Amino acid sequence: MRKLSLGILLVFCNLFATFAGEIKGVVFSKSGERLEFVTIQLKGTNTGGTTDSRGRFNFRKLTNGHYTLVLSSVSYKTKELKVVLPSDNGVVEMDSVILEPTTQELSEIVVTGNASKYNTRDISNSIRLGQPLLRIPQNVQVVGNQIMADQQIVSMSDGIARNVSGVTKLEHWGDSYTRINMRGSRAAAFREGMNVTSSWGPLTEDMSYVERVEFIKGPAGFMMSNGEPSGIYNVVTKKPTGQTKGEATFTYGSYDFYRAAIDLDGKLDQTGRLLYRFNAMGQTTNSHRAHEFAKRYSIAPVISYQLDPKTKLTAEYNFQYMQSSNIGSYYAFSPDGYATLPQDYSILEPGLEPTTVNDHTLILNLQHQFNKDWKLTAQTAYFNYNRQGSSMWPGSLSANGDMIRNVSIGDAINEMKFGQLYLNGKAQTGQVSHTVLAGFDAGDKHAWYDWSKSFALDSIGTYNIYNTKYNGGSPYYGYPSFDRSKSLKERANNTQITQSYVGLYLQDVLGFFNDRLLLTLAGRYTYVKDSSYGTTQTKERHFSPRVGLNFSIDENTSVYALYDQTFSPKMGMLRSGKKVKPITGNNWEAGIKRNWFNNRWSTSLTVYQILKDNETSSDPQNTPQESYLIQVGQSKSKGVEIDVQGEIVRNLSVIANYAYTDYKVSKSVNASQPVGTRLPGYAKQNFNIWLKYKFTQGMLDGFSLSAGQTSQLDRSSWNWGSTLNNTQSLPDYFRFDAALGWRKNNLNLALNIYNVFDRYLYSGSPYGNYYYWQSEAPRNFRLSMSYSF
Structure with a gap:
């Protein structure tokens, strides 16, 4: 990692002198949709490319002067834009380039500065x-x-x-x-x-x-x-954009955090039909807890080929590798309550077998644009996750702190296959427009697990959580050795989880009054087969409706209402040996959205209520080797959500959000969870804010300051929290972060400080006669340097 880091630094030094101007932007249709595959040429040069899947384009390494951009696309008129690049190191951003099918226009745009882009108008x-x-x-x-x-x-x-x-x-x-x-x-x-x-x-x-x-x-x-x-x-x-560019990043941080990454984007032929994107990363880090480490690397090549002006094939492969210390080491345990041990406490024994994960993903995507209104997408994918290692959990923990640490085998294989075919289109019947979505998707998931073998590191009295003089490296019973002479698939006789499904869906968004009022009518039929842990295979069929209304008060403001439904065939058993029933959920939602000041920032306000029948949760009586569920009847989740995102005033970008969540049992079939029982896994109130101010004038030009705060109030633990036998509840959570940045042309430096006030932060749950929790790191930092070329 240090050699790789040095290599990236040398690249920075060699490329530092090549700073140059940049022209970039986003292309939209008149209706506000981002346009991909738009060909853009710098007139009078051999420089050109196409917009990516989000309508973006970018030209780098330009000198100052006057340029003419020529934009062309199927079913749209060619458009020319004159652009003035004020300096060799200037940046021109064209936020909203609009192509109209019936007109041509010539515009001159002079843009200075480089606005922070936290806001977005579309989805993928x-x-x-x-x-x-x-x-x-x-x-x-x-x-x-x-x-x-x-x-x-x-x-x-x-x-x-x-x-x-x-x-x-x-x-x-x-x-x-x-x-x-x-x-x-x-x-x-x-x-x-x-x-x-x-x-x-x-x-x-x-x-x-x-x-x-x-x-x-x-x-x-x-x-x-x-x-x-x-x-x-x-x-x-990330996908290829058609622009030749790249970025290299090196990061150093607390606890021996080293990370290097590179992002390359470009063309494999002169026509621009064969494009590539390549991302690679290497990272190593230790932890604030003793003997804990993780090493990771990933590679992600993507190739796209424009078969013809209307058809594009994209092939994507992602590989992730991870080697880490025993995955149970993140937990601390105590009979006396949360945070009663030091923040850096660990039960990890040095010398234990590490956990290794190899994760492969292959995705093929074919898109065919019949015309400007109709598009067909076909997609298939294969996922393979393979883990070999072990986990830790207390075999017992007494009131005086004596613990027997159990190490169990923790191998897993997860294979998933998917196929999707869907059609997007637009049509008109009289005064009513139609935005149609129709599709088919299928999936098959198969997972094999082995946690059947367990090994005790300690005898009674040889390990105590309060013994600060204990030196790791010589557990009483030595280190475990697990028999893997048989393949995992042979070992996982009764620890398999499988699910296969097929679904058909149809959605029509009907537009009235020049599309100011949109009515969504949709439905999906799903057939699912699943089995788990040796249980009998179950089969479920379900039709799920979807009805929505969206009214545009003006071009920047809309109000909406939605009814949506889902079902979830649960894989698991009750302690009685019976199979759990599938969950059915009904969602009612209403809200208002607005884009402000030429889409610089956006706000949304949402209220919702979700009713879930046959709600399930982990059985509070489970031992570490058990995975039984309980069903509580019906639950009701309701709340309010507020989101603000974007540049609210010049150079000041904000991400702010608030949520109120109330999640309780509304109908009970289990005496231990009566109506009104609070369900686990959420905070009743969440508030987050992140502010960034960028200086653009004077001596501080290029610098930026950022600060953020996150709060979770009235937290419910994962496993029933304060509702279980009068156990302790989780305290409120407050975390503050800050950052300092500097950008000069293509060079960017950033220093982030996390947990600024050095608080003991954690989440956890009661478990039997003790508590477990995971602590976050005390105050720590990351310093990164990146260079775009």
């Missing part, structure tokens, strides 16, 4: 809706790559939740697995529009190859009709 193609955010009758929030860069977010579990109202991350196996909750329960993990959620997974995505993360609240009808009604988060990866 993988969400399939084909509508700008303002017109979607649902709360959808997007966290883009500039937000992630400013906050130095390096993985999906690394603080991204703070940017969206009501979204929290629950503790689990460190950075190897991200558990996102919103609206009271777990949000499904999606990758490029495919549901990759599994019992423990997927492997946390590294942000080096991620373009944006989209949070869709509620069932999302056509996509989530077989899943939790709380919503999804959809990870969208």
Whole structure:
């Protein structure tokens, strides 16, 4: 890693003298949709390219002067734009280039400065809706790559939740697995529009190859009709843009954090039909807890080929590797309550077998544009997650602190296959417009687990959590050795989880009064088969309706209402041996959205209520080797969500959000969870804010200051919290972060300080006769340097 870091620094030195001007922008249709595959040529030169999937283009290494951009696309008139680049190091940003099918216009634009882009108007193609955010009758929030860069977010579990109202991350196996909750329960993990959620997974995505993360609240009808009604988060990866450019980044931080990443984007032929994108990352870090470490690297090549002006094929491969200390080391345990041990306390024994994960993803995507109104997309994917290692948990913990630490085998294989075919189109019948979505999707998930073998490190009295003089490295019973002579698939006789499904869906958005009033009518039929842990296979069929209204008060303001439905066939058993019933969820939602000051910033206000029948949760009586569920009857989640995002005044960018969540049992079939019982896994009130001010004049030109705060009030633990036998409740959570940045042309430096006030922050839960929790790091920092070329 140090050699790689030195190499990147040499690249910076060699390229420092090549600073040059830049012209970039976004191309829209008249209706506000971002246009991809638009050909853009610098008139009188050989320089050109095409817009990416979000309508963006970028020309680098330009000298000052006058330029003419020639834009052309199928079904649109050619358009010329005159641009003045004021200096060799200047940046021209063209926020809203609009192509109209019937007119040509010649415009001159002189732009200075480089505005912070926290706001976005659209969602990715993988969400399939084909509508700008303002017109979607649902709360959808997007966290883009500039937000992630400013906050130095390096993985999906690394603080991204703070940017969206009501979204929290629950503790689990460190950075190897991200558990996102919103609206009271777990949000499904999606990758490029495919549901990759599994019992423990997927492997946390590294942000080096991620373009944006989209949070869709509620069932999302056509996509989530077989899943939790709380919503999804959809990870969208970086794709070729048609522009020749690159960026190298090196980061150093607390606890021996070293990270190097490179992003290359360009053409493989002179015509611009064959494009590539390549991202690679290497990272190593220790922890504030003793003997804890993680090493990761990833590679993510993408190739796209424009078969003809209307057809594009994209092939994407992602590989992630992780080696870490025992995944149970993140937890602390005490019979006396939360945070009763030092913040850096660890039960980890040095010398234990590390955990290794190999994670492969292959995605093929074919898009065919019949004409400007109709587009067909076909997508197939294969995911393979393979983990070998072990976990730790107390075999026993007495009131005086004597613990027997058990180490169990923790191997897993997770294979997933997906196929999707969907059609987006527009039509007109009289005075009514139609935005049509029709599709088919199928998936097959198969997971094999082995945690059957366990090994005690200690005998009674040889390890005590309060013994500060204990030196690790010689456990009483020595180190475990697990028999892996048989393959995992042979070992996992009764520890398999399988699910296969097919779905058909149809949605029509009817536009009235020149599309000021939009009526969404949709339905999905889903057939699911699943089995788990040796239980009998179950089959479920369900029709899920979706009805929405969106009214545009003006071109920047809309109000909406939505009814959506989902169902979730639960894989698991009750302690009685019976199979759990599938969850059905009904979501009612209403809200108002507005874009302010030429889309510089946006706001949304949402109220919702979700009713879930046959609600399930982990049985509080489970031992570490048990995974029984309980069903509580019906639950009701209701709340209010407020989001603000964008540049509210010149040079001041803001991300602010607030959520009030109330999640309780509304009908009970279990005496231990009567009506009114609070359900686990959320905070009743969440408030987050991130401010960034960029200086553009005087001696401070190029500098920026950022500060952020996140609060979680009245927290419910993962496992019943204060409702279980009068146990302690989690305290309120307050965290403050800050950052200092400097940008000069293509060089960017950033210093981020996390947990500025050095608080003992954690999340956890009661468990039997003791408590467990995971502590966050005390005050720590990251210093990064990146260079764009």
